Amino acid sequence: MDMQAAEPVSLSVRLRHWAGAGRHALAATARLVLDVALPTLCVSCREPVCGQGLCPACWSKLSFIAPPYCTRLGIPFVYDPGPGLLSMEAIAAPPAYSRARAAVRFDDTSRTMVHALKYHDRTDLAPPMGRWMARAGDELLRDADILVPVPLHWKRGWSRRYNQSAALAKIIAAQSGVPMLADALRRIRSTEQQVGLSRSERARNVQGAFAVPTDRRGQIHGRRVILIDDVLTSGATVESCARALLRARAAAVDVLVFARVVDAFKPPI
Ligand SMILES: [Zn+2]
Numbered sequence: 001m002d003m004q005a006a007e008p009v010s011l012s013v014r015l016r017h018w019a020g021a022g023r024h025a026l027a028a029t030a031r032l033v034l035d036v037a038l039p040t041l042c043v044s045c046r047e048p049v050c051g052q053g054l055c056p057a058c059w060s061k062l063s064f065i066a067p068p069y070c071t072r073l074g075i076p077f078v079y080d081p082g083p084g085l086l087s088m089e090a091i092a093a094p095p096a097y098s099r100a101r102a103a104v105r106f107d108d109t110s111r112t113m114v115h116a117l118k119y120h121d122r123t124d125l126a127p128p129m130g131r132w133m134a135r136a137g138d139e140l141l142r143d144a145d146i147l148v149p150v151p152l153h154w155k156r157g158w159s160r161r162y163n164q165s166a167a168l169a170k171i172i173a174a175q176s177g178v179p180m181l182a183d184a185l186r187r188i189r190s191t192e193q194q195v196g197l198s199r200s201e202r203a204r205n206v207q208g209a210f211a212v213p214t215d216r217r218g219q220i221h222g223r224r225v226i227l228i229d230d231v232l233t234s235g236a237t238v239e240s241c242a243r244a245l246l247r248a249r250a251a252a253v254d255v256l257v258f259a260r261v262v263d264a265f266k267p268p269i
Contacts, residue, residue: 052128054109074100130170137172145225147226148245183216222251230258231261
């Protein structure tokens with residue numbers, strides 16, 4: 001009886017699967033036709049562009065970060081204080097990671113790019129963003145053994161299934177020759193639970209949010225790692241990731257992001 005009951009179910013499942021595969025093929029064809037027929041639009045102003053995510057006018061609005069900056073945090077200085085000087089932030093609250101670098105300042109234009117990559121399937125933005133990051137992180141990449149993207153929150157990963165940090169890391173790996181280890185970090189705790197916690201409770205909570213899985217520890221031990229993320233705001237996420245990597249005996253951890261928040265041009269001390 002059970003066998004007889006099971007057969008039609010299995011057949012209908014198979015038929016649905018075939019129908020689904022047909023739909024996917026049709027959708028892929030439709031996308032191809034659209035890609036050929038419609039030019040890519042600038043993510044910022046919606047003007048048609050050739051191959052790149054930003055039109056020349058919006059590209060020129062991006063605020064690229066270049067020296068002089070704090071050698072530790074990559075925060076730009078208004079004037080060149082000479083080599084090796086640190087920002088006030090780096091001295092007041094030294095992070096667990098060694099150095100951070102960012103391609104651009106986080107502003108309206110870079111925010112548009114980050115959001116388009118993250119939420120609107122503009123995967124065509126990853127190559128230029130990744131190349132700019134590789135250039136900004138050139139000094140770090142020369143010392144690095146491995147690239148590790150910040151993992152998605154499992155809830156967000158479930159709904160979106162696209163890790164923008166991994167997409168950027170892939171481009172940087174191809175650009176620099178430094179290999180990426182995509183699953184070296186795992187989010188083991190929801191960081192959303194931080195709402196309502198005190199400052200010290202938050203730090204503790206975020207610190208325990210990431211871990212290196214046991215079967216990846218051997219690939220982290222003794223390695224110089226660069227953490228890859230799209231945006232650096234308060235730095236709590238990369239700090240937490242860096243601590244997890246250092247607990248797994250990484251030799252050093254640097255941070256490379258596409259955009260970072262820069263409050264103002266801070267004078268060096
Ligand atoms: Zn534009």
